[in-house]
Amino acid sequence: MKNKILMGLAAIAMVAVLSSCGKTPQVEIDAASAAIEAAKTAEAAVYLPAEFAAVQDSLNAVMTEIAAQESKLFKKFGPAKAKLASVVTLANQVAANTATKKDEVKGEVANLMTSIKTVIEENGKLIPKLPRGKEGAAVIEQIKADVATVDAAVVEAQGLFDKGSYMDALNKINAANEKATALNTEVKEALTKARIKF
Amino acid sequence: MRLKKVWKKRILFAVILALIPLVIMLLVKLVPQPPKGEVEYARLVISQAASNNAAIYSKKLYGEAKALYDSAMVNWNKENRRFIYFRNYEKVSSFAELSAKKAEQATKVSKNNVTDLNILLKHKMDSLNKMVGQINKYFTAYPLSDEVRSRISKGKMLLKESEVAFKKGQFADSNKKITESELLLTDSYKIATTSLKEYFNSYPVWKNWVDKAIKESRKNMSYSIIIDKYSRKCLVYLGGVKKYEYHVELGKNWVGDKRVRGDKATPEGMYRITRKFGSNKTKYHKALLINYPNETDKEEFNKEIAKGTLPRSAKIGSLIEIHGDGGRGIDWTEGCVALTNSEMDVVYKIASEGTPVTIVGSTVNLNQLLD
Numbered sequence: 001m002k003n004k005i006l007m008g009l010a011a012i013a014m015v016a017v018l019s020s021c022g023k024t025p026q027v028e029i030d031a032a033s034a035a036i037e038a039a040k041t042a043e044a045a046v047y048l049p050a051e052f053a054a055v056q057d058s059l060n061a062v063m064t065e066i067a068a069q070e071s072k073l074f075k076k077f078g079p080a081k082a083k084l085a086s087v088v089t090l091a092n093q094v095a096a097n098t099a100t101k102k103d104e105v106k107g108e109v110a111n112l113m114t115s116i117k118t119v120i121e122e123n124g125k126l127i128p129k130l131p132r133g134k135e136g137a138a139v140i141e142q143i144k145a146d147v148a149t150v151d152a153a154v155v156e157a158q159g160l161f162d163k164g165s166y167m168d169a170l171n172k173i174n175a176a177n178e179k180a181t182a183l184n185t186e187v188k189e190a191l192t193k194a195r196i197k198f
Numbered sequence: 199m200r201l202k203k204v205w206k207k208r209i210l211f212a213v214i215l216a217l218i219p220l221v222i223m224l225l226v227k228l229v230p231q232p233p234k235g236e237v238e239y240a241r242l243v244i245s246q247a248a249s250n251n252a253a254i255y256s257k258k259l260y261g262e263a264k265a266l267y268d269s270a271m272v273n274w275n276k277e278n279r280r281f282i283y284f285r286n287y288e289k290v291s292s293f294a295e296l297s298a299k300k301a302e303q304a305t306k307v308s309k310n311n312v313t314d315l316n317i318l319l320k321h322k323m324d325s326l327n328k329m330v331g332q333i334n335k336y337f338t339a340y341p342l343s344d345e346v347r348s349r350i351s352k353g354k355m356l357l358k359e360s361e362v363a364f365k366k367g368q369f370a371d372s373n374k375k376i377t378e379s380e381l382l383l384t385d386s387y388k389i390a391t392t393s394l395k396e397y398f399n400s401y402p403v404w405k406n407w408v409d410k411a412i413k414e415s416r417k418n419m420s421y422s423i424i425i426d427k428y429s430r431k432c433l434v435y436l437g438g439v440k441k442y443e444y445h446v447e448l449g450k451n452w453v454g455d456k457r458v459r460g461d462k463a464t465p466e467g468m469y470r471i472t473r474k475f476g477s478n479k480t481k482y483h484k485a486l487l488i489n490y491p492n493e494t495d496k497e498e499f500n501k502e503i504a505k506g507t508l509p510r511s512a513k514i515g516s517l518i519e520i521h522g523d524g525g526r527g528i529d530w531t532e533g534c535v536a537l538t539n540s541e542m543d544v545v546y547k548i549a550s551e552g553t554p555v556t557i558v559g560s561t562v563n564l565n566q567l568l569d
Contacts, residue, residue: 050249057245060267064237067271070278071232071285073225131526140528142338142347149351171371175358193527 022075024066028084032059035091044098046167047105051094058087105166112173113161116154119180123147126187131194143187150180229282232274233291240267240294243301252301252308254370255315259304266297315369322376323364326357329383336568337390339430339529341453346386353382397453397559400466404558407468411556412438421548423520425535427452427464428560428567432520432537434545444541447524449533453559456490456533457499458508459515464533465490469555474546475519483522483539484546488555490518520545520555 036059044052062083069075127147130140153176160169191198244263247253252260270293277285333350342350356379363372408424415422416438424433427448434442449462456465469488477484491499491514502508515533522543524536535557537545560567 053245053248057241057248060241061238063271064234064241067237067274067278068232068234070275071229071287073229073282131528131530141344142350145344145347145351146354148348149355153355171359171362171366171368174362175355178362179355179358190527194525
């Protein structure tokens with residue numbers, strides 16, 4: 001009887017020992033989560049949404065794997081640890097790529113800002129040359145209204161740029177640039193028609 | 199006896215040893231299995247939904263799918279903390295299954311929404327660009343308030359921003375911009391067309407004047423000049439047949455009849471040339487003075503003074519001419535009609551004192567014009 005009890009206890013102890021051999025890789029999970037958070041802070045979701053989604057999904061996959069291991073009697077976290085390390089590498093890569101992409105967009109916005117300022121400056125010089133007659137005309141009023149809208153869009157784009165919202169600034173400045181260029185063409189055509197040198 | 203006892207112990211030990219793996223196998227077998235497959239599938243479907251932009255175009259369903267997936271994971275981890283044989287993964291399984299269903303729906307809805315939005319945006323861009331074309335065609339030179347002009351400009355800019363976003367595949371952003379643009383442009387277009395319609399209420403009177411002028415020209419085999427203010431045309435008739443057609447420039451405030459001196463409006467009515475000024479008598483190359491104000495204009499002016507719609511200090515306009523120096527591409531006169539110098543030379547040559555000059559808002563009705 002005594003032996004039977006001893007054997008039973010030994011079996012339970014063995015199960016307990018075996019079931020607690022693997023320990024949740026919390027440090028690695030935290031490191032992966034922190035790397036993803038860093039990529040998020042770097043605005044990876046804005047500049048590289050597909051890559052960011054992929055790295056997030058990789059972490060979700062590993063977390064499923066870890067939960068599956070934790071459900072087992074005999075746990076094995078080695079492969080999950082390796083995958084978590086890959087997630088960290090991938091997230092760091094995405095963060096670095098985001099920084100590069102952000103710089104590219106920032107540069108593009110800055111270039112467009114410079115070029116639009118040149119066009120606006122030229123428009124500013126050309127518009128007063130338009131034949132104003134005795135009191136101006138509806139056409140000039142519309143051109144003036146369009147110029148004011150372009151100016152407002154540039155100010156708005158500059159505000160977004162200063163705030164670091166380069167992607168939003170890019171869309172705004174692109175549209176403003178197209179409009180300013182169209183106005184420039186319109187004004188030049190009007191001046192040519194009125195036989196005014198510019 | 200003692201030997202027998204030893205053998206008995208050995209056999210028992212051997213049996214126990216043989217039973218251990220069986221017990222372990224049994225213990226392993228009895229561990230409840232988590233729904234790893236279901237959770238994994240839900241994750242994959244959510245990932246697919248994300249790559250189909252469900253977070254933007256099927257926000258609610260995608261959000262629900264993610265929340266259900268999170269619930270599945272939370273419950274799974276919760277069950278994992280319980281004693282191994284007491285674990286129950288039913289809730290995990292149910293959450294994962296629901297999550298996958300929602301994610302599948304989110305993908306489907308997102309795809310449909312993207313397709314629909316794409317079509318809708320193209321249609322809206324097309325119709326708003328047409329509207330901008332109409333505005334440019336009919337209202338660029340039409341006197342509108344600064345506020346309406348500003349709204350038109352903002353509407354055009356937002357339309358441009360919407361097109362930029364559309365080209366980048368940012369349909370939600372494009373839709374937001376086009377909705378704002380549509381509001382501004384539609385509203386402005388409505389105000390402008392209402393004003394134009396009101397102006398064209400006088401069309402039956404204009405038509406009557408034009409018909410009379412052409413009839414007189416036919417009857418007398420004489421020249422008759424008709425000025426169409428809206429289409430900025432100077433039509434010269436001889437014997438009831440149009441002989442010349444020239445572009446004209448008017449006063450800034452050309453819509454409506456001239457009411458008072460300095461209102462920059464070109465009068466509307468049936469007039470006659472009263473004097474001809476050669477190049478040495480006018481600063482505008484050559485000029486033809488008309489009999490504005492005629493009796494009808496004076497009557498209208500006095501009525502307005504009496505009604506108080508014009509101040510007592512107001513003075514009636516005068517010195518309205520058809521003159522040269524035109525071709526500037528804008529409306530710039532004080533209310534006169536300007537032609538290019540070469541065209542003025544032709545009109546000056548055929549005109550004489552008494553030649554009828556009929557000035558109307560339009561020679562065609564609004565429907566014909568907008569068509």
